[in-house]
Amino acid sequence: MISERKPAHFLQILIREDLAEGRVTQVATRFPPEPNGYLHIGHAKSVCLNFGLAREFGGTCNLRFDDTNPAREEEEFVDAIKRDLSWLGFEWNGEARYSSDNFDQLYEWALYLIKEGKAYVCDLSAEEARQYRGTLKEPGKNSPYHDRSVEENLVLFERMRNGEMAEGQCSLRAKIDMAAPNINLRDPIIYRIKKMAHHQTGDKWCIYPSYDFAHGQCDAIEGISHSICTLEFEDHRPLYDWLIENLPVPSRPRQYEFARLHLNYTVVSKRKLKQLVDEGHVDGWDDPRMPTLSGLRRRGFTPTAIRNFCEMIGVTRSDSVVDVGMLEYSIRDDLDKNAPRAMCVLAPLKVTLKNYPERQQEMLAAPGHPVRDDLPARELPFTRTLYIEKEDFREEANKKYKRLVLGKKVRLRNAYVIFAEAVVKNDAGEIVEVICSVDLDSLGKDPADGVKPKGVIHWVSAEKNVDCEVRLYDRLFNDPAPDAGGKNFLDCVNPDNLQILKGCKAEVGLANAEPEQGYQFERNGYFCRDSKYGSVETPVFNRTIGLRDSWAKEQNK
RNA sequence: UGGGGCGUAGCCAAGCGGUAAGGCAGCGGGUUUUGAUCCCGUCAUGCGUAGGUUCGAAUCCUACCGCCCCAGCCA
Numbered sequence: 001m002i003s004e005r006k007p008a009h010f011l012q013i014l015i016r017e018d019l020a021e022g023r024v025t026q027v028a029t030r031f032p033p034e035p036n037g038y039l040h041i042g043h044a045k046s047v048c049l050n051f052g053l054a055r056e057f058g059g060t061c062n063l064r065f066d067d068t069n070p071a072r073e074e075e076e077f078v079d080a081i082k083r084d085l086s087w088l089g090f091e092w093n094g095e096a097r098y099s100s101d102n103f104d105q106l107y108e109w110a111l112y113l114i115k116e117g118k119a120y121v122c123d124l125s126a127e128e129a130r131q132y133r134g135t136l137k138e139p140g141k142n143s144p145y146h147d148r149s150v151e152e153n154l155v156l157f158e159r160m161r162n163g164e165m166a167e168g169q170c171s172l173r174a175k176i177d178m179a180a181p182n183i184n185l186r187d188p189i190i191y192r193i194k195k196m197a198h199h200q201t202g203d204k205w206c207i208y209p210s211y212d213f214a215h216g217q218c219d220a221i222e223g224i225s226h227s228i229c230t231l232e233f234e235d236h237r238p239l240y241d242w243l244i245e246n247l248p249v250p251s252r253p254r255q256y257e258f259a260r261l262h263l264n265y266t267v268v269s270k271r272k273l274k275q276l277v278d279e280g281h282v283d284g285w286d287d288p289r290m291p292t293l294s295g296l297r298r299r300g301f302t303p304t305a306i307r308n309f310c311e312m313i314g315v316t317r318s319d320s321v322v323d324v325g326m327l328e329y330s331i332r333d334d335l336d337k338n339a340p341r342a343m344c345v346l347a348p349l350k351v352t353l354k355n356y357p358e359r360q361q362e363m364l365a366a367p368g369h370p371v372r373d374d375l376p377a378r379e380l381p382f383t384r385t386l387y388i389e390k391e392d393f394r395e396e397a398n399k400k401y402k403r404l405v406l407g408k409k410v411r412l413r414n415a416y417v418i419f420a421e422a423v424v425k426n427d428a429g430e431i432v433e434v435i436c437s438v439d440l441d442s443l444g445k446d447p448a449d450g451v452k453p454k455g456v457i458h459w460v461s462a463e464k465n466v467d468c469e470v471r472l473y474d475r476l477f478n479d480p481a482p483d484a485g486g487k488n489f490l491d492c493v494n495p496d497n498l499q500i501l502k503g504c505k506a507e508v509g510l511a512n513a514e515p516e517q518g519y520q521f522e523r524n525g526y527f528c529r530d531s532k533y534g535s536v537e538t539p540v541f542n543r544t545i546g547l548r549d550s551w552a553k554e555q556n557k
Numbered sequence: 558u559g560g561g562g563c564g565u566a567g568c569c570a571a572g573c574g575g576u577a578a579g580g581c582a583g584c585g586g587g588u589u590u591u592g593a594u595c596c597c598g599u600c601a602u603g604c605g606u607a608g609g610u611u612c613g614a615a616u617c618c619u620a621c622c623g624c625c626c627c628a629g630c631c632a
Contacts, residue, residue: 549592
């Protein structure tokens with residue numbers, strides 16, 4: 001690595017200053033997902049930021065499930081989120097925490113606010129409350145219940161807690177300022193009635209704190225120094241601070257915001273992802289085309305590639321749309337450095353070497369990687385009949401075509417040079433076989449005539465190989481902004497986002513490929529065995545990403 | 558004159574008064590038993606616009622323009 005040190009982003013600079021000036025002595029961050037869905041590439045940015053900052057400054061990062069709304073959340077997601085975080089390579093500080101761990105304390109603080117005359121039980125319906133709240137440009141007006149006595153509020157809140165009120169009948173509100181230009185300060189609701197069981201606390205509660213009332217206080221309880229969230233919470237910061245100032249909390253966390261990730265050709269909203277799953281556009285939340293971490297994992301993305309990507313895109317406060325090409329770059333980069341090489345013919349064309357003895361088989365040695373000699377070498381059976389890629393042979397071609405042409409020669413990767421002498425066609429006139437001669441004196445050296453073939457193609461023995469299915473994925477959407485206003489994102493689904501190839505022929509070693517282990521199928525791209533489909537005899541391989549292809553680019557000119 | 562943010566290349570992004578880093582993409586070339594990788598070169602007289610301050614402005618000031626967020630008892 002000769003890369004220069006990456007310049008610090010605004011949060012790194014800010015934390016350095018906090019440390020230098022003694023405002024903070026221990027950096028403590030947290031990653032606070034709501035357990036209501038699977039983690040996706042957008043979450044990865046937040047994960048890398050929070051855990052990364054903690055690591056960089058010798059601090060800690062907690063995992064906290066922000067579970068204040070039992071209507072939306074499920075235990076299933078808790079487990080999936082933990083699995084994805086561990087896979088990404090991050091270890092949270094201590095046990096996973098839950099906002100619901102603090103429901104008792106939060107309740108006490110609600111009582112505290114009531115006693116201080118800073119919160120009241122409001123009987124306005126949701127609809128009425130909205131009307132009293134005013135609009136973006138007009139101030140709101142006080143609720144008729146704004147001035148209830150402390151005693152009455154205490155009684156009422158107690159009755160809320162005891163289940164004596166119906167859902168929606170009343171709520172607890174912080175008493176701040178109905179005329180505040182920031183709508184979040186217009187007496188925000190801090191407790192609401194939800195008569196449903198909670199995945200962590202069971203039926204202990206029928207009132208639940210709102211996000212605003214829980215988040216900052218949980219930060220304070222956990223001793224979080226820097227509470228980092230996305231830009232849309234910016235307007236909540238004054239409320240966050242108001243609560244911290246008006247409650248006897250054990251520490252004084254501060255909230256900071258950064259821009260969430262937007263990726264072109266991608267949607268990441270939970271609703272839309274769910275729709276893709278429910279309507280069968282994809283195979284599930286972990287479909288290899290999904291931007292979920294479980295989907296990316298199944299597709300063959302590595303934790304390293306995702307972390308590098310997050311590092312590469314930076315952290316700022318400006319809305320931006322990252323080119324998905326950067327994500328593709330980062331996985332290619334990682335796999336190029338680390339993935340073992342292999343050969344697999346996707347669309348087989350039979351080649352017979354007329355001067356190679358029938359029944360003979362020799363084992364040719366091939367390196368596991370062109371520069372990584374720590375990756376084990378491979379053994380490739382070489383036989384009289386072979387398969388090459390259909391598109392690697394032409395009866396005639398101009399000199400730009402560097403593959404096998406009738407009457408010309410080509411190098412078989414890691415093997416001999418062959419010469420195409422004749423073709424065999426079927427009744428339909430399609431080429432079904434190429435008859436070649438092999439130069440047995442060309443293994444590991446140029447042919448004796450000194451004429452070096454200009455092309456090298458991959459191959460696999462037709463007698464010893466692994467029959468397999470290969471799935472080629474393209475972008476899920478063919479519109480750079482499927483999310484953009486006006487259009488239906490489903491209309492942007494790329495109809496050619498999946499191509500399933502059967503009867504592909506892989507080199508023998510691939511029979512033992514493990515899911516998630518990436519391979520480069522030379523000249524074809526990076527692949528990994530699918531974790532869901534395929535059998536022991538006939539594995540399924542997912543193409544993670546193709547190689548850069550300047551030949552295709554040249555042809556499209 | 559609701560409030561809060563943000564505008565640097567096709568994309569991401571440094572820069573914080575001293576004359577526009579880096580990455581992705583692109584383009585040109587070299588090496589190569591992967592049309593990959595790698596290597597070299599190239600790519601903003603310009604920083605949303607217009608004024609102003611200054612010897613000097615992307616950086617400071619003023620005014621405009623554009624985009625994003627906020628009116629859930631969601632997070």
